[in-house]
Amino acid sequence: MSTTTQVKIHNFSAGPCILPQEVLRKAAESMIDYDGTGLSIIEMSHRSKPFEAVMAKAQSLVKELLGAPDNYQVVFLGGGASLGFHIVPLNYMKPGGKAAYANTGEWAGRAVKESKLVGETVVVASSEDKNFNYIPKGFDIPADADYFHFTSNNTIFGTQFKQFPKSAVPLICDMSSDIFSRPVNVADFALIYGGAQKNMGPAGATVYLMDPDQLGKTGRKLSPVLDLKNHASKDSMYNTPPVYAVYVSMLTMQWMKDQGGVVEMERRNAAKSKLLYDTIDRLPMFKGTTAIEDRSVMNPTFVMTDAAMEAAFDAQWKAAGVSGIRGHRSVGGYRASMYNALPIESVQVLVDVMEDFAKKNG
Amino acid sequence: MSTTTQVKIHNFSAGPCILPQEVLRKAAESMIDYDGTGLSIIEMSHRSKPFEAVMAKAQSLVKELLGAPDNYQVVFLGGGASLGFHIVPLNYMKPGGKAAYANTGEWAGRAVKESKLVGETVVVASSEDKNFNYIPKGFDIPADADYFHFTSNNTIFGTQFKQFPKSAVPLICDMSSDIFSRPVNVADFALIYGGAQKNMGPAGATVYLMDPDQLGKTGRKLSPVLDLKNHASKDSMYNTPPVYAVYVSMLTMQWMKDQGGVVEMERRNAAKSKLLYDTIDRLPMFKGTTAIEDRSVMNPTFVMTDAAMEAAFDAQWKAAGVSGIRGHRSVGGYRASMYNALPIESVQVLVDVMEDFAKKNG
Numbered sequence: 001m002s003t004t005t006q007v008k009i010h011n012f013s014a015g016p017c018i019l020p021q022e023v024l025r026k027a028a029e030s031m032i033d034y035d036g037t038g039l040s041i042i043e044m045s046h047r048s049k050p051f052e053a054v055m056a057k058a059q060s061l062v063k064e065l066l067g068a069p070d071n072y073q074v075v076f077l078g079g080g081a082s083l084g085f086h087i088v089p090l091n092y093m094k095p096g097g098k099a100a101y102a103n104t105g106e107w108a109g110r111a112v113k114e115s116k117l118v119g120e121t122v123v124v125a126s127s128e129d130k131n132f133n134y135i136p137k138g139f140d141i142p143a144d145a146d147y148f149h150f151t152s153n154n155t156i157f158g159t160q161f162k163q164f165p166k167s168a169v170p171l172i173c174d175m176s177s178d179i180f181s182r183p184v185n186v187a188d189f190a191l192i193y194g195g196a197q198k199n200m201g202p203a204g205a206t207v208y209l210m211d212p213d214q215l216g217k218t219g220r221k222l223s224p225v226l227d228l229k230n231h232a233s234k235d236s237m238y239n240t241p242p243v244y245a246v247y248v249s250m251l252t253m254q255w256m257k258d259q260g261g262v263v264e265m266e267r268r269n270a271a272k273s274k275l276l277y278d279t280i281d282r283l284p285m286f287k288g289t290t291a292i293e294d295r296s297v298m299n300p301t302f303v304m305t306d307a308a309m310e311a312a313f314d315a316q317w318k319a320a321g322v323s324g325i326r327g328h329r330s331v332g333g334y335r336a337s338m339y340n341a342l343p344i345e346s347v348q349v350l351v352d353v354m355e356d357f358a359k360k361n362g
Numbered sequence: 363m364s365t366t367t368q369v370k371i372h373n374f375s376a377g378p379c380i381l382p383q384e385v386l387r388k389a390a391e392s393m394i395d396y397d398g399t400g401l402s403i404i405e406m407s408h409r410s411k412p413f414e415a416v417m418a419k420a421q422s423l424v425k426e427l428l429g430a431p432d433n434y435q436v437v438f439l440g441g442g443a444s445l446g447f448h449i450v451p452l453n454y455m456k457p458g459g460k461a462a463y464a465n466t467g468e469w470a471g472r473a474v475k476e477s478k479l480v481g482e483t484v485v486v487a488s489s490e491d492k493n494f495n496y497i498p499k500g501f502d503i504p505a506d507a508d509y510f511h512f513t514s515n516n517t518i519f520g521t522q523f524k525q526f527p528k529s530a531v532p533l534i535c536d537m538s539s540d541i542f543s544r545p546v547n548v549a550d551f552a553l554i555y556g557g558a559q560k561n562m563g564p565a566g567a568t569v570y571l572m573d574p575d576q577l578g579k580t581g582r583k584l585s586p587v588l589d590l591k592n593h594a595s596k597d598s599m600y601n602t603p604p605v606y607a608v609y610v611s612m613l614t615m616q617w618m619k620d621q622g623g624v625v626e627m628e629r630r631n632a633a634k635s636k637l638l639y640d641t642i643d644r645l646p647m648f649k650g651t652t653a654i655e656d657r658s659v660m661n662p663t664f665v666m667t668d669a670a671m672e673a674a675f676d677a678q679w680k681a682a683g684v685s686g687i688r689g690h691r692s693v694g695g696y697r698a699s700m701y702n703a704l705p706i707e708s709v710q711v712l713v714d715v716m717e718d719f720a721k722k723n724g
Contacts, residue, residue: 008400009399009400009401011401011405011406013405013406013407013410014407015407015602016404016405016406016407016408016602016605017405018405019402019404019405024393024394024402024404024405025394027393028390028391028393028394029390031386031389031390031393032386032387032390037371038370038371039371039373039685040381040386042378042381042386042564042565042610043373043375043378043379043380043381043386043564044373044375044378044686045375045376045377045378045686046378046565048375077440077441078439078440078441078442078445078566078568078604079439079440079441079445079587080440080587080601080602081601082586082587082600082601082602083440083441083445083587085587086585086587086588110586113586114585114586114587117583117584117585195602197602197605202404202405202605202606203404203408203602203603203604203605203606204440204566204567204604204605204606204607205566206440221479222479223448223476223479224444224472224475224476225441225442225444225445225447225448225476226448238444239442239443239444240377240378240442240444240557240559240565241565242440242565242566242604242607243378243559243564243565243566244564244565244566244606244607245566245604245606245607248404323401324406324407
């Protein structure tokens, strides 16, 4: 095991992203010898007792961390949330029915597109008019929609639903980029799903947390591999699950639990985002890109008021070990993603660079 | 890193399965620090330079190891070969067209079921009449089929196509359980696909090796996440790929290349399977379950002629450190999976146990 690297990296990557060091160390150990079995976690059958225990633990931690109702079911599938965009309308939209969506960014838009390929899809709220720099509010959800779908946090644009929409129809949420960052009332949702590669673990697993009473109600004949009811009935073992991604997700969820759960994550994330947003707002050289009340706690986005200074600023944060804050090409500027595992010390390093740069160049 | 485990395990697991020790060690290192970057391979963006290089290397190794034509394309998706069963008819069967399948076991049968959900599906060859203990031969493939699909190796039943069917229509093969075990003439295939978790790497990635000229010809409007042409055009980065599974697959393919490629894998696999099958045939206490000419080099299956002796036999191989040879519930008896990374020394240990047990109890 290499231990020679001494550079301290402050990892603000938008995802795949920083995970707790303890998790990485344990995950590395288990690549060689899982729990004294003499086998790597990745070279044992997914139907072996040790892995079945990993799966059961991962499923129960999802529910425990989020305080889900007892009867809710959890499966981990491959294919990313992008496959989820396709799975959602297939599993929840009746033939001849319709679905309602909020379009708040790139991933929300992809979900809309997938739904349109399945059936009638109404965009009941959109912030596309202002390049997705705010969260639409006060919109109506048609009472005859089969479900309402929204994206709780918009990674690219840096906005986040602070309050979840009230809905008379089943509520479905892609929480890929802020799941486990704060408490949610799971009972309000028919389905919460998300790619693992932000707060939950590595890329390669997608979690589906489901109200079983809302499954299998469309009358559609589904491919078994896209049928959430089938996966739930097989306890996430209909086919070989993404073993290692589930395992590392389990370790990460255990870490969150040991740290104090999602209430503690919320407290830390609030402190981190306040530190950065306060700095953005205090220094005239920087400017947030989104409506203040909709600012994402996970992905603060900002620009420099004088774009000509970016190169000099880039050199300074890179020298300080800051990594991954360049903004997505569709927004430009900067995006400092601050997922659960990012320590506030890393945010302080970035803030110090910003202060110092402003002092010298302001 | 735990180094206290001294038990030498002989890992005959059917999959997820044994991988080379060198690969596991390197993969564990990269969990902590990938290539001196100071970041874990799983906490960097899939669009970072280091991971883009991993993806490119993995893609080129698939083609290099199998000697694929230059223009063939490679993508790695999540969801397992089971998602592939659904993707295949969507991408290759025209609306109103039909597909031809060989049904040679559990996974072949699942592929048939998925195809039937998409359109007309003809099973042109089946060994279901004898519980899949042989490979059908001399069957006709309809000239008006959109494609012919078969499963090169049947993990559960222990049979394997020794010669690939000749087909006037595009040939599609699920090679999940014997890819990279022997040379194949890739140019004969429109598509070769397979779950990684046998010879290629860990569970969580599925490789698709495609003739680009056979893509996008059905006129079907596909979900982008199920559209192979879309994934190929995005170079396997349409959405976040299963980063770590691709990385470990890349390491495993590099290991195969360093060992002498698939020609050397074929030589080793032939020696291992000869050693075991010769023992099965020599000892009256054991009996192979399949037609001799169709015996799988990857998954030899056998039973004891006196099932009452199984418990005593089980105790003996377990004591010798042999793991994972209990047969699938649909066949019973034993299945000693011998993938590329299994050393012949492990087969010798199993054979020694069989000989010793026969001597004492025969």
